Amino acid sequence: MHELKLEDNPFFVLGIAADASRIEIEREAQKLLGMLELGFVDAQTYPTPLGPRPRTAELVRAAVAALRDPYRRLVAELWARHAPPAKPAEPPPPASTAGTPGLRDKLGWGR
């Protein structure tokens, strides 16, 4: 099964613009790897249009490798350039109030 290239898009993982140069990409990757090594909280997640996602050193290395390949960078750019802006983390959905939790048990039909 193929997945949309939005969650792990290399540009989102590295937190750089889709028109970043190769030097900028390498520099950002080194900076992020150092921050992850030192356990910086800011570096541990990255924003995407689907909400924040956890960032790991493996993801950063895979992103840099993908952007070194012209074809893979073309596809990554196609998604990153045209995607809507990154979304902040969503609050948890409110608990449903439609039913009556525990009614089955109270009426003798099980837990």
Add this chain to the structure above:
Amino acid sequence: MWGPVLVAVFYLQRLAVDARRQHRTWRHLAWSAASAVMTTALLVLGSLLVYLFWYVGMWWMGVVLVGFGIWPMIASWTIRHVLVPLGAYRIAYYAAFGARPGKDVPAYAMCVAAWALVYDRTGKGEAWVASKRDARVPLGDAEVIATALMAVARGDLDIARPLMRSALLLEENHPFIRDLAGEWLAVDAAERGDWKQIADDGYAAAWPATPLTFFLEGVASRKVGAAGAPGTTELWFRWLAAPHRFTTRHLREAAVPPPPAEPTAAPAEEPELVLPPEKAPLPRAISAHLAIAQRVQPTPTALGATVRAWDAALSDGATHSWLARRALELDAPLGAVDRALREVALVVTDDLARIADAARLGSPASHGPIGDALGRRLRHGRLDALEAGFNAWAARKDDHVSKRNLGAARAPIDEWREFIALRDAYAAAVLAGGPELRRLAFPHAFTTGSNMAAWLWNQFHEYSMSHAISKWLLDEALAVGDTEAIELGNRNTSLYVRTRMNED
């Protein structure tokens, strides 16, 4: 003499509730009066006999008579309020023998034992009840309902719900057991807040109603604003007649009918997916895709809008030009543009097919790289899944032969569960795929289903199960208009179905 009188009392009570449910007030009053007269006569006769025995010095005989006479009156209460909450499945099983008159009392006892499993903390009861169930062949509604209650005890509610409901398909009908199934389904739906389901079941009178079911149906029909919903006084009476009044009083209080709809208000329509007009086709398509992917319940309209947006984006000249320019700038290999477009189309089709399958949506009518591919994917995927299911079902015959050679016993409930799962998958595929998919899927269903129905009828005398399969095939044949299948279905469903309830 006692037995027929008890049978009459129990059936009169049932007829009274059924008449009330169907808003036949006079019949309800007549049956209630007859039931009251019969109960009074029973009590007077019993008291006279006890007095007679005491008078002639056989007081011990009077005690025995009191036991036999009173137990059927208090057994249901004792089972519901004492034995089931204690999880005493064995005692409940034997106690149930005296609780209900009529044919096939062991079936009721087995279901009561399965009900008590819900509170059995030892975890040993399931095997015991399963052994009672497996000893009973052929399969009937009691075995299906007992299996569903065992699933409830395990916490497998998603398995229990369709299994419980599937008992309605079987020709064998134990009203006292269907009472239990109907009540469980109503209570379960009330816990989930699915009042419409309860109101629909009540309207269709699908299950015989216990006082608790009858009360919940009243609450449900008031909550959904159904026609003929009981008034406040009637709901009070239903509540008084039902058990667990302390627990259900808040349901009675909350059963407020919705305000009447404004006559001028337009009917609620599904909100159209609005895409920002200023965006170029590709950003519009990605935004639409993200919106549908994040919906809890994607709708056909939203899926259609997304597919059309993608078809427009991938056929758009601006997208192609942008890709070609960037491919040159990046020094991408030859053919990179076409390859990238194919990859995007594949990724998008995969994701939309997953969303459509999960939400059981049909393929939208849009012609383009995504619309055509999605249509093919959904149709083939669903047909392939159904074909694999029917093949697996047919393979049960061979599997049975090899198991029999190894000395393993046949479990009719497994065959029933296989049929129910396949029937549900077929219904879901047909709902999503429409009449075209139904016509394509039916021949395979008909061939396999007919063979299985004949095998179950001839080899194992599973009359109820075989009849249910034939009835389903006939309904499907009528839906697709297959004359040969209709003729065979009519012949098969007109056969006399022997059950434990109609045999002498």
